[in-house]
C-alpha cells in the first residue's frame with residue numbers, strides 16, 4: 001500500500017501530530033489524517049453496513065474512540081473474528097481531527113479473554129464495566145482509564161465466584177471514580193459539611209451523601225443505614241476483602257444505586273443495556 005503505510009511504525013499518539021507539518025510526512029499522505037497505533041480493548045462492536053462493522057475502543061493513547069472496520073463482515077476479511085467485545089490488542093487507526101468516526105486499519109489481538117466469554121456471570125460483569133466506560137469516558141486521552149479497565153478485566157478472570165458480585169460493584173464504583181464522578185462520602189455533596197457517623201441520606205442527583213440541612217430540602221435523597229453506608233465506602237475504595245457478605249436485599253439496593261448513579265451522570269439519554277442486565281442477573285441467581 002502506498003502513502004499512509006509509510007507512517008507505520010509510529011508507536012504512539014504522542015508522536016503523531018495529524019500531519020500538520022507538511023515537511024515531515026510523505027507528499028501522498030492526506031495532511032489531515034494520521035495513522036495511530038495504540039493498545040486498545042474492544043468495548044462494543046456492531047454491524048454498520050452489509051460489509052462493515054463499527055467498533056468502540058478504549059485506547060491507551062487516544063481515549064475512547066469509534067472506528068469503522070471496512071469489510072469486517074466479509075468472510076475473508078483481515079479482521080476475521082478479531083473484533084470481539086472485551087478483546088485486547090493493538091489497534092491501527094487512521095484518525096481525522098474533529099471527527100467522531102475514524103477508520104480501523106488493523107487490530108492485532110493480544111488478549112482474546114475467552115475465559116470471560118465462557119462464564120456468563122463474569123462476562124456480563126465485564127460488559128457492564130465496558131459499557132460504563134464507553135458511556136462516561138471522555139474522548140480525550142486518558143491512559144488511567146485504559147489501564148484500570150485492563151486490570152479489572154484480568155482480575156475478573158481470577159476473582160472467586162463468591163466474591164464476584166461485590167467485585168463487580170467495586171469495579172463499577174472504581175470506574176465511576178476514575179472517570180471523575182466519584183460520590184461524595186466524607187462531606188456533604190452540596191456544601192462539604194462534615195458528616196457524622198451512622199445512617200445518612202444519599203442523593204444521586206447531587207452526587208453523594210448530604211448533611212441534614214441539605215437533605216431536608218432534597219426530594220430525591222434516600223437513606224442508607226450505617227452498614228450500607230460502610231459497605232458503599234468500601235466498594236468505592238475498591239476494598240472488597242473485608243466486606244461481609246451483602247444480604248440479597250441490600251445487594252439489590254447497591255446494584256440499583258450504581259446503575260442509577262451512572263445513568264444520572266451520562267450526557268446522553270441512553271439505556272445502559274449491559275448494566276441493566278448485570279443488575280438483573282444477580283436477582284435471578
Ligand SMILES: [Zn+2]
Nearest residue numbers: 188191211214
Ligand atoms: Zn449540606
